[in-house]
Amino acid sequence: MSEALKYVKVEKNNDGIAWVYMNRPEKRNAMSPALHEEMDATLAHLETDPDTKVVVITGAGGNFSAGQDLKEFFRANEGNPAARKRAQQTANRWRWERLYNYDKPTIAMIQGYCVGGAFMQLLAVDFVVTAEDATYSLSEVNWGILPGALVAKVVADSVLPRHALYYACLGEPFDGNEAVRVGMANIAVPKDKLVAETEKLAQKLMLKSPAVLRATKQAVRHVRNMDFGQAYDYLAAKGAEIKANDPEQSYKTGLSQFIDNKSYKPVYGAFKLGTLLTDQSKK
Ligand code: COA
Numbered sequence: 001m002s003e004a005l006k007y008v009k010v011e012k013n014n015d016g017i018a019w020v021y022m023n024r025p026e027k028r029n030a031m032s033p034a035l036h037e038e039m040d041a042t043l044a045h046l047e048t049d050p051d052t053k054v055v056v057i058t059g060a061g062g063n064f065s066a067g068q069d070l071k072e073f074f075r076a077n078e079g080n081p082a083a084r085k086r087a088q089q090t091a092n093r094w095r096w097e098r099l100y101n102y103d104k105p106t107i108a109m110i111q112g113y114c115v116g117g118a119f120m121q122l123l124a125v126d127f128v129v130t131a132e133d134a135t136y137s138l139s140e141v142n143w144g145i146l147p148g149a150l151v152a153k154v155v156a157d158s159v160l161p162r163h164a165l166y167y168a169c170l171g172e173p174f175d176g177n178e179a180v181r182v183g184m185a186n187i188a189v190p191k192d193k194l195v196a197e198t199e200k201l202a203q204k205l206m207l208k209s210p211a212v213l214r215a216t217k218q219a220v221r222h223v224r225n226m227d228f229g230q231a232y233d234y235l236a237a238k239g240a241e242i243k244a245n246d247p248e249q250s251y252k253t254g255l256s257q258f259i260d261n262k263s264y265k266p267v268y269g270a271f272k273l274g275t276l277l278t279d280q281s282k283k
Pocket of ligand 1: 026027028139143
């Protein structure tokens with residue numbers, strides 16, 4: 001990216017993983033309008049960055065995020081509808097539209113506080129790895145607002161209604177193990193294993209065909225809102241699209257590696273990326 005970043009930090013180690021930090025540690029990474037602008041631009045850039053295969057969203061200084069900045073996002077914009085609208089649009093764009101539809105796999109790595117508005121990006125990404133002792137809270141009820149933007153919606157869509165009502169209505173904090181139990185996170189680990197576990201998941205994802213992974217993400221997300229007839233049709237069309245547009249030619253290459261070369265078993269891992277089709281499979 002050309003512009004210097006102040007409230008977002010990006011780290012890349014030439015291994016395909018981009019670590020994106022919300023970077024206001026002194027404010028527990030509370031999300032100001034300026035941080036939203038930088039996150040939006042950063043994610044847009046990384047989505048087409050050829051060196052980035054997986055994006056990890058996390059927070060600097062040992063916390064994920066204390067949610068929207070109550071001073072800069074809410075109070076400062078009270079008398080300024082134009083600024084408020086712009087901040088809301090930008091905040092929603094990266095935390096939902098962008099991440100939910102992201103072309104590349106995304107992981108949230110959670111430690112410390114994950115509060116209120118931060119549940120949007122928590123539930124928009126594909127996977128969540130959390131520290132067992134992280135502290136989650138839908139705190140909105142405690143200071144007089146709803147879990148707004150899409151927070152109530154994405155929580156209600158992600159967990160059983162009883163859990164959604166309990167945590168939204170009480171605002172009680174819960175830890176990483178509970179986040180896994182209710183379905184908000186995939187894996188809870190001791191804090192000292194958090195980075196390694198996140199990296200391990202990213203490495204596993206990078207062994208898959210990017211085109212097939214992208215289509216699979218989209219399919220799993222979109223079929224949730226379809227009836228069976230629509231899902232049959234959509235999945236057939238999506239399957240045809242992958243075969244037509246996948247640079248890895250995953251279907252033929254995978255079949256060939258299993259049937260002709262006997263070089264792998266799909267149950268236990270992905271076919272080898274970057275390999276050419278054998279002559280038999282082209283027939
Ligand atoms: N908005 C604005 N500022 C925030 C903030 C938020 N959401 N969360 C933390 N901060 C600021 C504090 O005001 C404080 O600023 P100061 O140093 O200028 O006084 C600084 O960040 C550190 O916060 P502090 O409360 O001292 O840290 P803590 O570790 O003791 O507590 C929290 C952390 C997250 C428990 C506590 O800050 C909190 O409850 N924040 C509100 C979270 C919330 O309800 N967010 C929902 C928004 S949708």
